[in-house]
Amino acid sequence: MSPKTHHEPSSSTHGDEPSRDGKQTAAAFLAAAMRPLLDTVRDTTARVIASDAANREAEDAPPEPSQETAADAASDGHATHDAEEAHAAKDHTAKDHTAKDHAAKDHAAKDHAAEHDTWKSQTSGDHAAKDPPSSGHPASDESASTRAPSLDPEAVHDLRVALRKLRTLLRPARRVFGRKRLQPIEEALRRDARATSALRDEEALRETIDRLNLPRAARAQATLWIEHRAALERTQRAEVIRRLEGTTPHGDADASRKKNKKKKQKKAKHLPLEVHLHALTRRLDRPERKRLGARKLAQRAVEEALDKVQALSGAYTADAIAMHELRIRFKRLRYTADAFAPVLGPAAKQVASSAAKLQKRLGHLHDVDEALDRVWNARDLDPGARAALHEALTAERAHLAEKVALDLDKELPTIVAAITPPTNDEAPSDAT
Known part of the structure; x- marks a missing residue:
């Protein structure tokens, strides 16, 4: 690969200093490339955590009445008011209209019986065949309610990309800042990337199966199976948040910690992501181990x-x-x-x-x-x-x-x- 014909290094920060021969140093380049990524990771992490908080708030909130329920309630209110007025009016005219009311009721009963016979003949024939069973209908209200609210997909995607880019740069950065100094940071980013990968796997499973050409019965069963995996997705979502916030439970690890070194290693695995990002920021501000x-x-x-x-x-x-x-x-x-x-x-x-x-x-x-x-x-x-x-x-x-x-x-x-x-x-x- 041929280098750029012209490069004008910046001298506005410590990390952008050129080398003695006028070329940009590896440390300067890495610092300039990593700092925006660090900001992106912080921003997308906050977005992911915020979307989880919104999901949990929505899950804990009491269900709102549907439009039909609200309409029924309003209708009942109007009906009650109308009934009271009608009752008052009937007190004055009841005797005059008793015979007419009985005749009207007999006529309405006959009409209702005729409509009922027509409905029975329709539902027992072609009309019943047109309605698929609710258990196999992907858009049914029951199946839709079983789906787990997902984290902000764009935020998760942006976080995964930023983590991957940052980890990619950390590999060559070992020569500049030292492998041992960067190892804890690399391991933390790897763990967080794997946690977010679990969410992506569930999303990919849905997309892959949606693209398949399946018989109608198999499609219905596959849709139900995907929706039943909602509990697993909730668990994975919670794990991602615990990783990002540094609240992953330690379990029974305390019982086996006999040395201070092991304690520090165990504790480091559960530190919030921001702690590792801050450590990397400080490392970028220090002189490189080797001048390349x-x-x-x-x-x-x-x-x-x-x-x-x-x-x-x-x-x-x-x-x-x-x-x-x-x-x-x-x-x-x-x-x-x-x-x-x-x-x-x-x-x-x-x-x-x-x-x-x-x-x-x-x-x-x-x-x-x-x-x-x-x-x-x-x-x-x-x-x-x-x-x-x-x-x-x-x-x-x-x-x-x-x-x-x-x-x-x-x-x-x-x-x-x-x-x-x-x-x-x-x-x-x-x-x-």
Whole structure:
């Protein structure tokens, strides 16, 4: 990759100081890239926690009367008032109209009997067949009420992306700020990312099954099964909030803590996310452990990410575990190239674009693999629906696997060509 033809470093902060040869240092680049991400993580964390508080408040609130109930209540009020007035009027005219009232009642009774006979003939015939059973209707009020309120999906997505970008930059940052100093921060971010992944998995399961072409009966059973998983989603939602707030219960860990070192390690795992973000902010403000150029660090980081991809690119697409790991490696390559694009130039953008395509394709394949696993182990799912789901998911997986193989053949050579360093004759004279 060729560097930018011009770079004008900023000197407004400690982290943006240039190196002695006028090039931006790795520490300056990392600090400038990480600080906005830290702000994004803080902002999205607050949004996620706020959405959970709103959900819990909504769940605890008494149910509001429906429009029909309110209309009925208003109708009853008006009816009572009208009845009182009518009763007063009847006292004056009751004797004159008694005979007419009896005749009107007899006529109304005959009309009502005729309407009832007509309704019975309709409901016993074609009309009854048109109404599907409520248990298989996806939009029924009963099934809709079982769905768990979800956290703000945009906030969760933004938090996951910011955590991934931050973790991606922390890997090469080990050379600058020290592996041991960054390790607790990396572990905390990894735990929080995994907690949010559980929420994404449930969302992906719904989306994957919604895309399948299923028989009507299997679709109804699959919809009910997804809705019955609402309790699991509530549990995962609570776990995410505990992770972010640092209130994950310790359990019986206190009984086994015999040394102060172990106590500190256990305690560190349950610290709020903000504590680790603050520690990273302080680390960015300190001088780097090794003085490296930003371009040298960037080139090495992208090449190492590519090496990880190539080591697994020959795996069989039928291997679900390998494809999942390959997706993670492409994601890391994508974010690494994108983060260092200001240093490495347009070629890094091309790498990020190609890696994103493969990551997305492999992501769809992973969603199907996860759905297959959950359906296969779903003993509470109707056997006929489980068989139909398994058949449809297997066919979908075979289709996606073919696309993955084609995309790898197309995009991977492009990535390799963009990352491969130029020869001595082609190397730019101002490379760091």
